[in-house]
Amino acid sequence: MAAKKRVLSLGHVPEHNAETVKQFYDTFDVISTTKEERERSTFLEGLRTRKWGEFDAILRCFWYEGDEMEPFDSELVPLLPDSLKIHSSCGAGYDWMDIPAYTKRGLSEPRIQFAAVLAVNTSSGFLYCNGASAPAEAVADLALYLVISVFRYLTEAQLAARSGSTETWQKARAVSAKAQNPEGQTLGIIGLGRIGYLLAKKAYHGLDMNIQYHDIRRRTQEDEASVQATYVDTLEGLVQTSDCVVCCVPFEGQKIFDATMFSRFKKGSRFVNIARGSLHDEAALVAALKSGQLSAAGLDVQEKEPEVHPELIKMGNVTLTPHIGGTTVESGVAFEKLAMDNITSFFQTGKALTPVDGTIGT
Structure with missing residues (x-):
């Protein structure tokens, strides 16, 4: 034997x-x-x-x-x-x-x-x-939550509700009045692999969002048709035309989202990262949020985990979770x-x- x-x-x-x-x-x-x-x-x-x-x-x-x-x-x-x-x-x-x-x-x-x-x-x-x-299903679910949160400013609303302050409560309602429905908005997904494709299905069928994506490999016509996805052949083209950009790619030794890339985003759009914090420059992200280039961000991953950028912690238009996307039973x-x-x-x-x-x- x-x-x-x-x-x-x-x-x-x-x-x-x-x-x-x-x-x-x-x-x-x-x-x-x-x-x-x-x-x-x-x-x-x-x-x-x-x-x-x-x-x-x-x-x-x-x-x-x-x-x-x-x-x-x-x-x-x-x-x-x-x-x-x-x-x-x-x-x-x-x-x-x-x-x-x-x-x-x-x-x-x-x-x-x-x-x-x-x-x-x-x-x-x-x-x-x-x-x-x-963990694809779990990560896609969390990504969808972050997408909804950055359109509806849910973190600011939750913090206000927990503050115990009637003044803060009222101010948060005023902020929420500027929120937008995800329906009809364009979701740009970078990396339409297992997680990205599940997110596309949930956002398209559940929220009636318009889906576009960038990836090295195009999905089949059948896959694209099932979520009415449009393929964008450059990353720059994707970020310039998306109301919310979601990062679903692994880290390969280089930051993708730096000050230059954020400057190419559609003015007032949103950024979500459920992949790796090393893919984005948090100082550049903070600057983009403060300037209004980005209106909100949702991060399940941080650049220097487990440390969180102190400026991001203070921002009500930023939803933060501690890399829990795939952590379900x-x-x-x-x-x-x-x-x-x-x-x-x-x-x-x-x-x-x-x-x-x-x-x-x-």
């Missing part, structure tokens, strides 16, 4: 999906790690001394643990054993990966603008799989199962379910 493939688990035993967990632990030799072992200095030393021996896969099932050793950079990646063939993780982002370091392990360079590293399984490299599909269940299924599928069929590819939509 062939020896079981060994999986280094970055976290405790999965909490859900009992049948999948049993099958996974029966199929593979799963190596557990403690929180202390995952602290960066300890983890690096463990790799150097081969504390966990040779292993064939890395498994991370949880967004709230298993990242203690990050980033996977030029210091850490060379210490990974040559036996490693697949790294399967929850979460949609991969900005904790050092692309040059991965490239030295045999992974190909990004093929197109904004593209993630295309992890190719070779004798010297390994495959990276994310959990982008697992249903997302957690799906994250766990997908992370395990990726490894199982890879070793049983030679193909993983969600290898990182070249689309820009999350």
Whole structure:
């Protein structure tokens, strides 16, 4: 009988999906790690001394643990054993990966603008799989909430209602009188991947908004028709003609939304980011809000998480949430199962379910 493939688990035993967990632990030799072992200095030393021996896969099932050793950079990646063939993780982002370091392990360079590293399984490299599909529904729901909030100034209204001040209460009603209905407004989505497309469906069918989008890859005519989406071939063209711009793309080493880009936005439009805070310059965003170039913003992600820009905190026309877009029970269940299924599928069929590819939509 062939020896079981060994999986280094970055976290405790999965909490859900009992049948999948049993099958996974029966199929593979799963190596557990403690929180202390995952602290960066300890983890690096463990790799150097081969504390966990040779292993064939890395498994991370949880967004709230298993990242203690990050980033996977030029210091850490060379210490990974040559036996490693697949790294399967929850979460949609991969900005904790050092692309040059991965490239030295045999992974190909990004093929197109904004593209993630295309992890190719070779004798010297390994495959990276994310959990982008697992939280899509939850993130799209939060994005829709932020879209509604920036049109209706809901944060200012909520703060006023909680203030206990009748004067503040009355002032907020005056502000709300300047709010607008999302219906008939143009929603510009950057990245019409899983999350972006779900948002488009919710905004079109639920709010009767006009949908336009920019992405490296166009959706099929059928997909576009289902939400009456218009494709815009440049980012600049999208922001110039949208009443609200929503960022749904992963971070690929460069800020997209800086002072220059915000200056190109339609005057008085709105900005929502549910992807990565590193994609926007918060000082530039504050300036755009103060000048009236932007009328409101909704951010589930911050530039320097967990720190929040002090000026943004004070702005009633800014809705802030602490990167909770995908954090629901249903997302957690799906994250766990997908992370395990990726490894199982890879070793049983030679193909993983969600290898990182070249689309820009999350």
